[in-house]
Amino acid sequence: MIRVLVADDEPLIRAGIRMILSSAEDIDVVAEAADGRQALELARAHRVDVVLLDIQMPVLDGLSALAELPRVAPGARALILTTFGDRDNVLRAVSDGGAGFLLKDTAPAELIQAVRAAATGHAFLSPAATRHIVDSLAGGPAGPVAARGARARQRLEALTERELEVLALLGEGLSNADAGARIHMSEATVKTYVSRILAKLECENRVQAALLARDAGLGGVG
Structure with missing residues (x-):
């Protein structure tokens, strides 16, 4: 089983992701976090394989949690969930080496595919996310x-x-x-x-x- 942690400050988003991932026989959502600091604590406690991290969260944002994740849970891989509204966040997420980038309107099948890819050590970037990132970076210095x-x-x-x-x-x-x-x-x-x-x-x-x-x-x- 692929052990997954979902980190998002919106309970409805977490519930939706849990419902989607729970439909896959090989994926088990073992914990949920409402902020980045809690995500790191739970990732270590539950020895998760994959962490789904929202960028905008209180206490500690998703990108800061991504940077700390290798220290607290060396075996865990992070997938970034975002709307990509901020160019600097996009640059930082790319350079910090997340295992994948997903828009929040990602199709359920694609979300499951991303978790499986991350768990096996591969990077996952949906076509929509790739296109959105390139477009986000196209206009700035x-x-x-x-x-x-x-x-x-x-x-x-x-x-x-x-x-x-x-x-x-x-x-x-x-x-x-x-x-x-x-x-x-x-x-x-x-x-x-x-x-x-x-x-x-x-x-x-x-x-x-x-x-x-x-x-x-x-x-x-x-």
């Missing part, structure tokens, strides 16, 4: 544009033409299945390409790769 673009284009030189094509679709927020349909490639093959792209670019997840593509001016991104 993050260093000299020309310098960022030059660095990004240099890193993308390691990719083949086909890998660049897949990366552009990834940046649009397409799922592996939808990307495969667009370029007449099987979902499994696209997944292989995505893994290869992340390894070559030394990116931890799809969002980091999509942001590189945007900075490089790769068609179809941002």
